[in-house]
Amino acid sequence: MNTILEVKNLTMDFGGLRALDHLDLNVVEGEITAIIGPNGAGKTTFFNCITGIYNPNEGEILSSPPGKKRKKINGLKPNHVTKKGIARTFQNIRLFSNMTVLENVMIGRHCRTSSGIIGAILRGRSTIKEEKDVVDFSYNILKKTGISHLVNEFAKNLPYGAQRRLEIARAIATEPFLLLLDEPAAGMNPRETRELDELITRLRDEDNISILMIEHDMKLVMSLSDRIFVVDYGRKIAQGTPCDIINNPIVIKAYLGEDFDA
Amino acid sequence: MIKFQEIKKSFLVSLWFMFLTFPIMVIRVNPIEKIVEWRWKNMIIVGIGSFLLSFVWRYMLKKREAGEKRAETWESGKTSFMQRILEERRFYIPLVTGLTIIAVAFPFIFSMYQTSIMTTALMYIVLGLGLNIVVGLAGLLDLGYVAFYAVGAYSYALLNHHFGLGFWSALPIGAVLGFIFGILLGFPVLRLRGDYLAIVTLGFGEIIRLVLKNWNEFSFGPSGIANIDRPGFFGIQFSLQAATIYLYFLMIGLVIFTIIVVNRLQNSRIGRAWIALREDETACQAMGIDKTRTKLRAFALGATWAGMVGVIFAAKTTFINPASFTFLESAMILSIVVLGGMGSISGVIIGALILILLPEYLRAFSDYRVLIFGAIMVIMMVFRPQGIISNIRRTYKFNE
Numbered sequence: 001m002n003t004i005l006e007v008k009n010l011t012m013d014f015g016g017l018r019a020l021d022h023l024d025l026n027v028v029e030g031e032i033t034a035i036i037g038p039n040g041a042g043k044t045t046f047f048n049c050i051t052g053i054y055n056p057n058e059g060e061i062l063s064s065p066p067g068k069k070r071k072k073i074n075g076l077k078p079n080h081v082t083k084k085g086i087a088r089t090f091q092n093i094r095l096f097s098n099m100t101v102l103e104n105v106m107i108g109r110h111c112r113t114s115s116g117i118i119g120a121i122l123r124g125r126s127t128i129k130e131e132k133d134v135v136d137f138s139y140n141i142l143k144k145t146g147i148s149h150l151v152n153e154f155a156k157n158l159p160y161g162a163q164r165r166l167e168i169a170r171a172i173a174t175e176p177f178l179l180l181l182d183e184p185a186a187g188m189n190p191r192e193t194r195e196l197d198e199l200i201t202r203l204r205d206e207d208n209i210s211i212l213m214i215e216h217d218m219k220l221v222m223s224l225s226d227r228i229f230v231v232d233y234g235r236k237i238a239q240g241t242p243c244d245i246i247n248n249p250i251v252i253k254a255y256l257g258e259d260f261d262a
Numbered sequence: 263m264i265k266f267q268e269i270k271k272s273f274l275v276s277l278w279f280m281f282l283t284f285p286i287m288v289i290r291v292n293p294i295e296k297i298v299e300w301r302w303k304n305m306i307i308v309g310i311g312s313f314l315l316s317f318v319w320r321y322m323l324k325k326r327e328a329g330e331k332r333a334e335t336w337e338s339g340k341t342s343f344m345q346r347i348l349e350e351r352r353f354y355i356p357l358v359t360g361l362t363i364i365a366v367a368f369p370f371i372f373s374m375y376q377t378s379i380m381t382t383a384l385m386y387i388v389l390g391l392g393l394n395i396v397v398g399l400a401g402l403l404d405l406g407y408v409a410f411y412a413v414g415a416y417s418y419a420l421l422n423h424h425f426g427l428g429f430w431s432a433l434p435i436g437a438v439l440g441f442i443f444g445i446l447l448g449f450p451v452l453r454l455r456g457d458y459l460a461i462v463t464l465g466f467g468e469i470i471r472l473v474l475k476n477w478n479e480f481s482f483g484p485s486g487i488a489n490i491d492r493p494g495f496f497g498i499q500f501s502l503q504a505a506t507i508y509l510y511f512l513m514i515g516l517v518i519f520t521i522i523v524v525n526r527l528q529n530s531r532i533g534r535a536w537i538a539l540r541e542d543e544t545a546c547q548a549m550g551i552d553k554t555r556t557k558l559r560a561f562a563l564g565a566t567w568a569g570m571v572g573v574i575f576a577a578k579t580t581f582i583n584p585a586s587f588t589f590l591e592s593a594m595i596l597s598i599v600v601l602g603g604m605g606s607i608s609g610v611i612i613g614a615l616i617l618i619l620l621p622e623y624l625r626a627f628s629d630y631r632v633l634i635f636g637a638i639m640v641i642m643m644v645f646r647p648q649g650i651i652s653n654i655r656r657t658y659k660f661n662e
Contacts, residue, residue, distance in 0.1 A: 120530030
């Protein structure tokens with residue numbers, strides 16, 4: 001039971017607004033951890049702090065990839081965080097819409113490959129080999145995520161569910177040890193949600209990727225996650241197994257309001 | 263009933279146009295004989311003309327909307343005519359052979375004047391392809407591209423003037439200087455995007471031009487530098503005619519070289535990073551792409567090509583002064599990229615040929631040149647904003 005992501009005392013202010021208030025959280029290797037909370041609770045801000053889009057005012061984010069040393073990652077640029085092995089998807093889908101599906105995934109390989117301008121112009125043997133590896137690797141990821149039949153379509157032409165899958169495919173192409181999913185099931189129909197459930201479980205079991213996700217679909221959260229953190233007004237108000245959370249009066253109050261007496 | 267409404271609409275349009283053009287088209291005041299002339303005939307022509315044109319306009323708009331709807335139903339099985347020509351071997355090989363024969367025979371069939379114009383067009387093709395890296399692929403709107411062109415031209419002119427350096431040694435120096443200036447401009451504008459970037463690059467272009475214009479000791483000011491050597495061939499100096507043909511083939515070579523390089527770049531790791539940067543900067547960074555380096559690379563590479571063409575420009579005209587590097591040049595090159603199709607190589611080539619050759623061969627209409635130019639741009643932006651040939655991405659085949 002190794003902790004691979006440790007967040008201590010994280011605080012983030014936007015002007016006078018405290019979006020995150022001394023938040024503590026940790027992710028254990030091989031687990032699916034969920035963050036839930038009402039709208040505006042600071043969940044996405046939390047993700048943005050981890051992935052380097054925001055620089056938190058206070059606190060520490062420590063990442064310890066399996067088999068590697070523990071390192072502080074706050075203050076790093078987003079691309080360096082990704083290179084360290086933490087990949088993410090976005091709540092509002094942010095695909096490269098005028099690129100093909102395969103190319104979207106190939107972008108994910110960027111930080112694991114190295115050929116430069118000269119290599120691209122001369123197109124030497126090592127560049128060709130690297131390019132071929134990238135294509136094969138990306139295609140395998142598409143097969144794994146079940147969208148390999150769309151390989152040459154433009155990303156903008158994909159149906160919604162496939163776009164969500166492509167976001168995940170693109171993120172795992174960076175070979176992360178920790179994958180952050182920001183509302184992966186938003187806007188999906190029940191069947192698509194079920195398929196997503198399978199995909200996420202498969203990523204954990206077969207590819208050894210730990211998962212931290214924000215999700216509003218309670219059925220999905222309860223069936224998937226090993227541990228749940230509940231956030232409200234930037235503070236952690238509860239943590240535990242799905243079973244603990246579902247019966248926690250504080251959580252119910254946060255979701256349904258003070259006057260709820262049932 | 264729909265027909266009647268259409269006629270009513272067109273009628274209103276023609277009325278509006280007649281009213282708008284009334285002061286300039288109908289009234290003519292003759293101050294010498296103190297008569298006011300009323301040219302009602304013009305008004306009728308404007309009325310009928312706008313009445314008919316409004317039908318054509320609406321017909322084209324409808325056609326475009328229909329086309330968009332077709333594109334939205336997402337099976338893009340049908341490729342356009344242009345794309346098929348470019349993709350299928352059956353069309354592609356005869357096309358390339360034909361073009362090669364024309365390109366080789368051109369200077370021997372046509373006059374020196376024609377060859378010279380064609381050389382200019384080829385220079386703009388390379389400039390367009392260079393700017394295409396910055397604007398089309400990386401999505402960075404650069405309005406000061408001509409600055410790098412000026413850097414290349416002046417580096418050859420000054421090196422030739424002071425040290426007698428030849429064309430062939432100046433060509434790589436011009437390219438390297440373009441690269442360096444690309445990075446110099448790139449650094450301060452890394453944080454900017456869109457409109458802000460456009461304004462800063464516009465300013466940069468003007469700064470370079472104004473420095474060249476006012477720093478007399480360095481660049482000889484507005485009077486420019488004359489008697490620059492034409493390119494030689496291992497020490498042999500050509501006659502004027504031979505030099506023109508020589509330059510033409512040199513440009514053909516450079517165009518082919520540029521096409522190969524840009525084509526390889528846009529399907530490489532770097533090229534994909536540029537396109538990702540254009541599509542979504544945040545997502546691009548989150549996928550592990552270094553934004554700073556990617557942008558600098560685009561700026562520097564685009565500028566390298568401008569620097570190279572600058573050297574050739576100086577060698578071709580044998581005289582340069584700051585007046586050749588105004589904002590209008592930047593706008594022209596940008597128009598080539600936008601008209602041809604951002605990110606598409608064949609589009610940029612066609613765009614350059616149209617925008618450079620057409621004005622030369624339409625000398626008869628030279629009074630209306632800018633008017634026609636403006637009209638073409640407006641019509642293109644309304645009916646085909648993606649350019650003549652839209653960007654085609656490479657498809658990969660897997661047999662499993």
